[in-house]
Each structure stands twice: as structure tokens, then as C-alpha cells.
Amino acid sequence: MGIEFKSVGKTYRDGTVAVTDFSHVVPSHRTVALVGSSGSGKTTLLRMVNRMVDPTRGTVLIDGQDVRELDKVALRRRIGYVPQAGGLLPHRTVVDNVATVPVLTGTPRKAARTAALDLLTLVGLEPTLASRYPAQLSGGQQQRVAVARALAADPNILLMDEPFGAVDPIVRRELQDELLRIQGELGKTIVIVTHDVDEAFRLADDVVVLRTGGVIAQSGTAQSIMAAPVDAFVRDFVGADRPERTLSATTVDGQQLVVDADGRPLGILR
Numbered sequence: 001m002g003i004e005f006k007s008v009g010k011t012y013r014d015g016t017v018a019v020t021d022f023s024h025v026v027p028s029h030r031t032v033a034l035v036g037s038s039g040s041g042k043t044t045l046l047r048m049v050n051r052m053v054d055p056t057r058g059t060v061l062i063d064g065q066d067v068r069e070l071d072k073v074a075l076r077r078r079i080g081y082v083p084q085a086g087g088l089l090p091h092r093t094v095v096d097n098v099a100t101v102p103v104l105t106g107t108p109r110k111a112a113r114t115a116a117l118d119l120l121t122l123v124g125l126e127p128t129l130a131s132r133y134p135a136q137l138s139g140g141q142q143q144r145v146a147v148a149r150a151l152a153a154d155p156n157i158l159l160m161d162e163p164f165g166a167v168d169p170i171v172r173r174e175l176q177d178e179l180l181r182i183q184g185e186l187g188k189t190i191v192i193v194t195h196d197v198d199e200a201f202r203l204a205d206d207v208v209v210l211r212t213g214g215v216i217a218q219s220g221t222a223q224s225i226m227a228a229p230v231d232a233f234v235r236d237f238v239g240a241d242r243p244e245r246t247l248s249a250t251t252v253d254g255q256q257l258v259v260d261a262d263g264r265p266l267g268i269l270r
């Protein structure tokens with residue numbers, strides 16, 4: 001059943017209308033990306049799921065249950081959340097950062113730490129890093145810890161807000177690969193917010209392109225959006241006309257090469 005946004009809207013106290021009227025279903029075990037330019041309401045929508053933001057209209061349902069009927073603290077503990085800057089506790093070691101929520105919810109400390117070490121391995125970190133403090137890690141390592149931490153309570157749902165926004169493109173790509181691998185293993189229901197359409201296309205089963213006010217410009221698979229952007233806004237947003245997206249085949253020495261609009265070779269067509 002997953003997560004259902006039913007005609008949700010949010011007007012903040014100062015009168016800012018972040019989201020006007022948004023409806024969408026995130027099916028269980030799928031990854032959905034919310035993409036859109038800055039201020040399109042992505043973070044607001046994401047936070048409605050774990051009640052960090054309460055909508056001013058409409059409802060969010062998890063497996064058919066209105067999240068407003070659920071205790072906020074309990075809800076947040078059973079939903080994994082990866083904020084943009086990692087949100088790690090600076091004065092706790094890596095292993096304790098990961099073990100914090102399980103300990104709060106009653107797991108004995110020793111068992112929580114053992115489980116945390118397994119999670120660090122799962123996200124591709126050496127267990128020898130477990131006793132370090134967040135400041136002693138690289139940005140990419142910190143984000144891996146943040147993912148491990150979000151997974152610690154074994155949540156069904158993982159919310160990720162620009163989780164790899166602060167790292168360089170190469171590390172970003174590694175983290176994306178790692179997330180794809182983990183998702184292949186664990187099959188969580190993931191909502192990821194990103195302004196990077198390439199990241200959305202790589203990671204998500206379904207992509208929701210938002211305009212200002214959380215208005216859906218288009219949603220569907222990466223393939224369907226790329227093949228048929230509904231209008232100029234989406235076309236521009238997904239960069240359908242960018243040279244690296246406009247590919248053609250050319251024959252060189254009997255091989256069919258794929259080249260971009262600038263003629264740069266990208267690969268061989270088989």
C-alpha cells in the first residue's frame with residue numbers, strides 16, 4: 001500500500017504557500033524521487049510523512065492509516081530519515097550515532113552496537129571507523145553513517161532529503177551505487193528529494209517533477225519522462241535538449257559509435 005498523499009497542502013504561518021494541492025501514491029518497496037527547483041515544496045512534502053510538517057489541508061496515509069492518528073515520536077523512530085547535512089550527533093562516536101535510536105527504543109546497548117557495526121559494513125564503511133567522531137570522517141563517509149543510522153531501527157520507510165548533495169560528483173555516484181545495492185537487498189519504501197534530475201533518474205522507479213507550489217508537472221518512470229516530456233518546463237528541467245542527452249550513432253571503422261550532440265564519443269552500440 002505504501003504512502004499516500006491525499007490532496008495535501010501547506011501554508012506556513014507567515015502566509016507562504018509551499019504546497020497547494022498534492023496527491024500521489026508511493027507504492028511499497030519502491031523508490032520515488034521528488035524533483036523540482038528550489039522552493040517547489042519538496043522538503044515540505046517529504047516532512048509531512050514523518051510529521052515534521054503537518055499539512056494545513058489533506059492527509060498523508062501510511063498503509064492506509066492517517067499519520068495524524070500516530071504518535072509523532074513513535075512515527076519518527078520507525079521511519080528512517082536522512083537529512084541533507086547528515087544530521088549526525090557531533091559528540092557521539094560513529095557506532096553510537098547509529099545505535100542511538102535502537103537504544104532509545106529499548107534495544108540493549110551491546111546488541112544495538114553489534115547491529116550498528118553490521119550496518120556500517122552494509123553501507124560500505126570499515127568497522128575500524130566505528131570509534132571515530134563524525135568530524136573525523138570525510139563528507140561521503142558521514143553520509144554513509146547517516147544512511148546506516150536511518151536504517152538502524154529497520155524502518156519500512158526511508159526519507160532522504162538531498163542525501164548526497166554536499167559531496168563531490170565522484171563520491172556522489174559511489175553513494176548512489178551503494179543506495180541502489182542496499183535497496184536491492186532491503187526493498188524499503190524510499191522517498192528521495194533531489195534537485196538533480198540525473199540522480200532521480202538513476203535511483204528512482206518513479207520520478208515526480210514539481211513546479212512551484214508542489215504542483216506535479218509530470219510523474220512516471222525516467223524512461224517515460226525522458227521519452228515524452230509533457231511540456232517545455234519538463235523538457236527544460238530534465239535537460240532533454242542538453243548535448244549529452246541528444247545522442248546519435250555514427251559508424252567508425254565498422255563500429256557503431258554513440259556520440260552526443262557535440263560529437264563526443266560516449267560508447268559503442270551493440
Ligand SMILES: Nc1ncnc2c1ncn2[C@@H]1O[C@H](COP(=O)(O)OP(=O)(O)OP(=O)(O)O)[C@@H](O)[C@H]1O
Pocket residue numbers: 012013014016017018036037038039040041042043044045195
Ligand atoms: N518554516 C517555514 N516558514 C515559512 N516558509 C517556509 C518554511 N519552510 C519552507 N518555506 C517556504 O516554502 C516553500 C517550499 O519550501 P521547501 O523547503 O519545501 O522547498 P524545496 O523544494 O525543498 O526547496 P529546496 O530545494 O530549496 O530545499 C519555499 O518558498 C520556502 O521558502
